[in-house]
Amino acid sequence: MTIALHYCHITVTDVDEALAFYRDALGLDLRNDVANGGFRWVTLGSPTEPGTEIVLSTPHAGRSQADGDALQDLLTKGILPMTVFSADDVDATFVRVAASGAEVLQEPVDQPWGPRDCAFRDPSGNTVRIQAAKK
Numbered sequence: 001m002t003i004a005l006h007y008c009h010i011t012v013t014d015v016d017e018a019l020a021f022y023r024d025a026l027g028l029d030l031r032n033d034v035a036n037g038g039f040r041w042v043t044l045g046s047p048t049e050p051g052t053e054i055v056l057s058t059p060h061a062g063r064s065q066a067d068g069d070a071l072q073d074l075l076t077k078g079i080l081p082m083t084v085f086s087a088d089d090v091d092a093t094f095v096r097v098a099a100s101g102a103e104v105l106q107e108p109v110d111q112p113w114g115p116r117d118c119a120f121r122d123p124s125g126n127t128v129r130i131q132a133a134k135k
Contacts, residue, residue, distance in 0.1 A: 007043070009055045010083060010126060011075050015040050017123040018056045025100035026085065026093075026128075028054065037062075054083075075124060082119075082127035090132045094118045097130070 012018035019042060022028050028044035031053055039061035043053040059075060060068030074080050087093040094108050097120055105119035105127065117131035 005052055007053050007055050008083070009057065010122075011059055011071055011080060012056050012122065012124040012126070013058065013075065014123065015042055015056050015058065018042075019044075021100065021102060021122045021128075022054065022056065025097045025102055027096070075126075078121075078125040078127070080126055082129055084129045084131060086133040087130050088133050090116050090118060090130055093130050 010018070010022075019030070022044050023030055029047055031043040031045050032041070033043075034041045039058060041061060042056045044056070045053045058068075059071035063071065090108050098104055102123075103121040105121060106117070108116055108118040110116045115131040117129055119127060119129045122128055
């Protein structure tokens, strides 16, 4: 038996702003852009991982009003779980993402626990870390 990650959801305040970060700055490929019931789900992925997709959606997409409100509050506070990507060249990725105007939380550094990494906030306030790919 095998198991693999297929979808990972990232809640954002504005899907188009998020696309500018995840597609244009990080370089992920747009896979699907689906509207349904007044909401929109966008999936993106890396060409090196064709079976894994990130889903961008707003807090109320597919949720009750109360659940969407609660998720919106967490997003506004900036306390939703971070997303961690790996890159073969953290420093070059940092330069590209920083040039997009993304908020830099941490420049590339060799962490005491192992990987070289950096960190940004996406336009919705989510923390995104990028670490060196394992070799």
